[in-house]
Amino acid sequence: MKQFIRTTFLVLLLIGLSRFSDSAEKTNLKDSANPRFTSEQLEFFEKSIRPLLAEHCYECHSGQATRLEGGLRLDSRSLLLKGGDSGPAAELKQPHDSLLLQAVRYESYEMPPDTRLKAEQIAALSRWVEMGLPWPDEKAPAASETAKTFDLQQRKQDHWAWQPVKEVTPPLVKQKNRSNHPVDQFILAKLEEKNLHPSEPADKRTILRRLAFDLTGLPPTPGQIQHYLADSSPNATEKVVDQLLASPRFGERWARHWLDLMRYAESRGHEFDNDAPNAYQYRDYVIRALNADLPYDQFVTEHIAGDLLKQPRLNPETQFNESVLATAFWYLGEWVHSPVDIRKDETDRFDNAIDVMTKSFLGMTVSCARCHDHKFDAISTKDYYALYGYLQSSNYHQVRFESITHNQKIAKQVEQLDQRQQEALKPIIKSAFREGIQNFSKYYSEAQTLVGQNPAKNTAALAVEVQQKAARGNLSPVILNSWINFLQSNQDQSQLMSLRFMPESETESSLSPSSTPAHKQSGREDARIIIDYAWCTPEDFITDGFTFGLSAREPGTLVLDPSSAPLNLFAQTEGAARRDPLWNELVDTPSPQLNQKNKLRTYPRAGRTLRTPTFEVQGAVNYRVKGNCWVYACVDSHRLLFGPLHGSTLKKVQASPDGKPLWVTHDLSRYKGHRVHLEFTPIDQSPLEVYQIKHAATFPEADLVKVNLAGAEVPLALQTAFNEFVSGKSAPSSRSVALVNWVLTHPDLFSEPQSPARQQLKAEIDTWQQQREGLKKSIQTTSQTAMAIMDGNAENDHVLIRGSHQNPGPVVPRRFLEALGGDSPGNETGSGRLQLAQAINDPANPLTHRVIVNRIWAHLFGRGIVPSVDNFGVLGERPSHPELLDFLALKFVEEGQSLKQIIKYMVLTQTYQQSSTTTQDAADIDPDNILLYKMPLKRLEGEAIRDALLQISGRLDTTLYGPSIPVHLTKFMDGRGKPPVNGPLDGAGRRSIYIQVRRNFLSPMMLAYDTPSPFSTMGRRNVSNVPAQALIMMNDPFVIQQAELWGKRVLTESGLQTNEDRIRWMYESALGRLPTSEELQTAREFIEQQTNSNSSETDQARIWSELGHVIFNLKEFIYIF
Known part of the structure; x- marks a missing residue:
């Protein structure tokens, strides 16, 4: 029996190959004497x-x-x-x-x-x-x-790609009746120049299979085939195209093309292959964007600066922020843990990001200018390092994308509420305490006298005296009685007002000569302040969420605080970035982790982190904080904190036992001269205030000032403080706010609790608290996270001489390529990435639209109009049909930059729908089919082959989106960083795009079929023909498994009554065609002979699976004709 199976296998294989051989492409060997390099x-x-x-x-x-x-x-x-x-x-x-x-x-x-x-x-x-x-x-x-000499303008003038896109009229052709489609006319004109003719139209089965694979990556089902064959209307093909473009499978198919450009992977490679957390969210974003036919210019903008859009695009179903997810592409590259040379590692990461960005969107090899001006193209070294600044001015983070847009609205409402209440409360506070402040000396003096006259605390006698003195002095007996209680309960400190504030000058450290500051300030005149949150500009207040609000708290800002009895209110004495407890309930949706050793993933950070501006390390860094927090010093944008090096960049800060602010020294001396920013993340629900960060050998402390309440300067100081506090003309001094806070913490010394003004104050505070609580209930506390970029402060970088970070040259401002109008640097704050996106999308930019339509053409026709799809420069290949390229670029813009429309426009051409049959005369004239006298033969990618196997076997799970299925690990896939979870052999039936891509553990089947290693842009995959491919189709357990499932399916598929029905159905499912009479006879004889000697149901399924396995191994199964 085994001998018969092998014989049958060879017969069927040869029969199947006969059709393939007729259409096979001829291979042209390179002339070794004159090699042609890619x-x-x-x-x-x-x-x-x-x-x-x-x-x-x-x-x-x-x-x-x-x-x-x-x-x-x-x-x-x-x-x-x-x-x-x-x-x-x-x-x-x-x-x-x-x-x-x-x-x-x-x-x-x-x-x-x-x-x-x-x-x-x-x-x-x-x-x-x-x-x-x-x-x-x-x-x-x-x-x-x-x-x-590097002459940029001359190079720009000499090369076609830098020239403006021209409006082109389709050429006149001799065969006018052949097609009126402009694309066909461009193709036909070139053919006529060589006395060539297009091939005849392909049959409908071939066209449908071609369309189905090209647009969805899956073969047409027998039902789809029959429906198309039965439709004799003139627009039958157009209807099929519309159906395929509307299918969710379209986004999955074309997302795979795009992910090749973005070097998409879900691990970092290098030695331990650490996770790239939540990378799959970017993949799902691309699928959704393509299915929604997002205009390409918006697609580009979202990639470059989706986090900076004032009105981001929201998911129509769940309203989460789609735009920000696109920015993950910046950080999909390989990361090195514990790099010995941390700045060199940063330049390598930046180089990869710039290489991917410029190749993908511009089709230019800008990274070739890393060490010197580009050898051939109009790209200078300054152009290259100008792009560095965009990355220096940004940083990686995990964004709470499901809630960020909604919560931003809540944060703005909170800020507006707080600002309104500030304005409403200040005059009420002044009114409530005016009388007590004006008569401060009288109340204090009379109370002091009464306490001295009644040392035994005779309550009845004292009450009479209070009433009499209050009446004589036109004072409030209630306030006077409060003073008496205060003095009696503070015997040791009854004459002192204890104030703690940060002096702004040496002379401000006291209210009177008799006061006794705890210590004198020294050494601050030579301290370099990195940031002081008392005077923080909007550009320098950088957070990845709303935990710290939308701005720093200036001195004098009123803050609700239940611990500040009895009013539950205090004024911010020192300016600070302060954690708002309103956001304490944030919860992260768990994300899948297989191999994550990054220390920065051991505590929740997303939406909770305060970031300082970037600065150059001089040595130790000191920061003044109050509360428990993690502090990460992000040196040279390094974030994979794992291994023996760079552990000192992460520091855990414990709050002072007395609850007071403290200075913390973070020794970063080993990174002297490196760029760094600090990230503060509160621990659990601990309050956190960050005041100041500086380089200094010594640092100031808030002075504790003991003020004599009897001092003549106190009433004036109080009145001045309240005037400063209420006026709002400028932020009050720390001393003034300390005095206001003393009043707020002793309100009964300055007003009657039941007075109308105090009741109004209480009502206003209660209303404020209630309104904040109402907004708190609207906060979306749970969210998934995804990798994304966020803006930092504006930073430029040096030109690195010969590409060496150890030899920095002049600083170059952030700007676009000079040859494309980027000669004038922008003055924007932040990174300026939104302006970069606008420059890439500028209609005057001749590259962007040419590049994308060329990529689409290459995927449909197997070869780009410019074959080097990632390189439109001098070292790339010239366009075969330059006028057609410009025509398509302009057509694309006219159609609203719709990818689906331009694809439809291309596939409805006769050029696309012609047969792939080769004629000897045409092959002699155009051996590489550059002029497209026939439709090129295309081999399926590994993903399409695998997905076709799943669909045909009935195992395909068409679920959209979600965490990736762990890759199946064979016994040969071993090494450091090996994932702890081995995925199922069939990937749970999911399409290949949903199988996890781990850089160090790539699928052997995908590699054999030329799936690129995800390290840089790969717009044109290699197409090899090696023995490993045939061996996989013959012996791979996955292929055998799917053949077995197919064998079971064919026996239960409805409508299949006879063996001939089943054979026809199998051929049609796999190849899109019916078997020839010879194929049908051979297969029928095989089934019948095997059935006669194997009668059990299990044997029947095995027999049909063997036939299915043979069909899988036909060459035409993996080719599109």
Whole structure:
């Protein structure tokens, strides 16, 4: 039986291959003498190899060398292969034995002679030699030839991609009746120039299968096929296209294309493959955005600056903030834990983010200008480092995206309420206490006398005296009696008013010469203040939520506080960033974690954190705080806090036992000269106030001043303090607020509790508290979180000479590329990313729209109009149909930048709907099918193959969104950072886009079918044809499992009465076509013979699964014709 199965397998495979062979693409081998390198290989050379050679080799081995050593030059590919006195420097047939590699490995010669190259530099050189020494097609420089001057304007003028998009009229063609679609006319015109003809239209089955895979990534079902075949209307294909574009599967399919650009992954790679928490929220955002047909310009804006939009886009169902989720792309790259050189690590992360951003949206290799002005394109090193500033002025955080927009409205209402109550309460407070303050000396004096006359505290006699003295002095007996009680209960301190405030000058530390400050201020004149929250500008008040309100509390700000009896009110003596207890109930929705060792994930931070402006470390940093908190010093934007290094950046602060503010020293001396900002996060529900952060050897403390109540200056000081407090013209001094607070904590000494003014004050405070409680009930306390970017303070960065962070050059302002109008730096506060997004979307920018329509064309036709979809520069390939590219770019804008509309526009062309049949004459003239005389044959990606298997077997779970399914780990997938959870073999039936992408544990099946490793932008996947692919389809347990499920399904599928029905259904489900008579006969004979010798139900399912497994292995199963 096994022999028959193998024979049948070969027969069916050959039959299936016969159709495939007729349409197979011819492979053109590269001419080894004149190699053609890909734009990706050339980019690798420009970014990783040329700067290395220039820095370490050219001094002795180039045309610029004063003395050429060993007769060897390394500034030209031809000269490198020619070699020097010892022979060729590189051996392409045996790359490992190349003299160049032996020398840098110190195995023969030792080069460079003074300093050995780093391991990663040697690895890059080895990879370069193994690639075949990719090098641009340029003339070898003559000896002592002066380097060309970087002329940006000339380069811009000379290259097509920088030129404005032109309005183009479709060309006139000879075959006018063939098609009136403008795209077809552009294609046909080029074909007619070569005396070529388009292929005939493909049959409806082929068209539907092509559309289904291209638009949804899944094969059409037999039901869809029959419905389409039965529709004879002229717009039958258009109706199918509309249905496919409206399917939720469309977003899943095209999101996978976009995620390739964004180097999407859910772990950080490097050594331990730590989690990238909640990265899947970005993936789900992309799917939703594509399904909603979000205009591309808004899609771009949300990626660059979705957190800065005044009116973010809200999810129509749950009203959460969609826009902010897009910004996660900035931080989807690889992160290194415990980097030895923390600034070098930052420059590598920034380089990756800039590389992804500029390739994805602009199709330009801006990162090639990291070490020097771009060798070929109109991109300078200043352009590159100008983009650094946008990242320096921003930072990573986990955003509470479900609640942030709603809670922002609540926070604004709270702020408006508090501001209204400030204005309402201050005059009431002044009115309530006016009489007591004006008669302060009289009350104090009379009370002092009465207490002295009644040492035995004769209550009855004292009450009579109080009434008499009050009447004679026109005083309130109630207030006078309160003074007496105060003095009697404070025998030791009865003559002193204890005030604690932060002096603003040496002369302000007292109210009278008799006062005794605890200590004198010293050393503050040479202290560098990083931030003082008493005088904090809006730009410098940075939080990731509303726990600290929307602004710092200035001195004199009234604050509700139940601990401030009896009024439950106090005035902020010192300016501070103060935690508002209104937000204490925040709860984070648990997020999936598989491999998370980051110390910053051990305590809740999202929506609770206060961030300082960025500053340069001078040594120890001191901060004055009150309360329990975590303090993280974010040095050079490093956030993966795990391992032996950089643990000192995180500090836990415990509140002072007496509840008073304290100064804390954070030793950051090892990071002297580095950029840092501090992040303060309260612990649990602990109150927290942050006052000041500074560099200083000594630091000031609030002075405790004992004021003699009998002093002549006290009444005037009180009146002055209240005038300052109520006027609102400027923030009152710390001393004045301390005096006001003394009154607020002793209200009965200055007014009668039952007086109309006091009752009004109480009513106003109660109303304020009730209104705040009402707003508290509206706060959305629970929320999922997602990675996102947030704005910091405006920062620019240095040009790094030769890309070295150890050799900083001049600071360059944040701006867009000069060649695209970014020559004038903006004056915006914050990062300026919103202005960057506007520049990318500017209609005058010739790149953005060309790049996106070219990407869409490449996915539909297998090759871009510009084949190097990520590189429109000089090293990229030129457009095959430049006029068509401009026509589509303008059409895209006219259609409102709708991705669905431009896709529909392309697939309804005859060019897209033609057959993929090759003719010998056309193949001789256009061997690479650049002119599109036929529809290119396309191999399915690994994800589409896997998803097709799931759909056909009936296992596909079409659930949208949600946490990723853990990747299935084979026994060969081992190593550090291995996830503790092994996902199911079939991924729980979910589509491939929902399977977790872990950088160090990628799916072997996906890798075999060229799914890119997620380290940088990959707009054009490799398409290989290697034995591993066939072996996977033959032996992979997942494929076998799905074949077994399919075998069971075919026996229970309704409407299938005979074996021939089942065979036809299987072929149609998998291949979109019916079997040929020969295929049908062979399959029927196989089923019948096996059934005769295997009668059980289990055997029947196995027999049909074996047939299904054979069909899965037909070559056409993984190709689109």
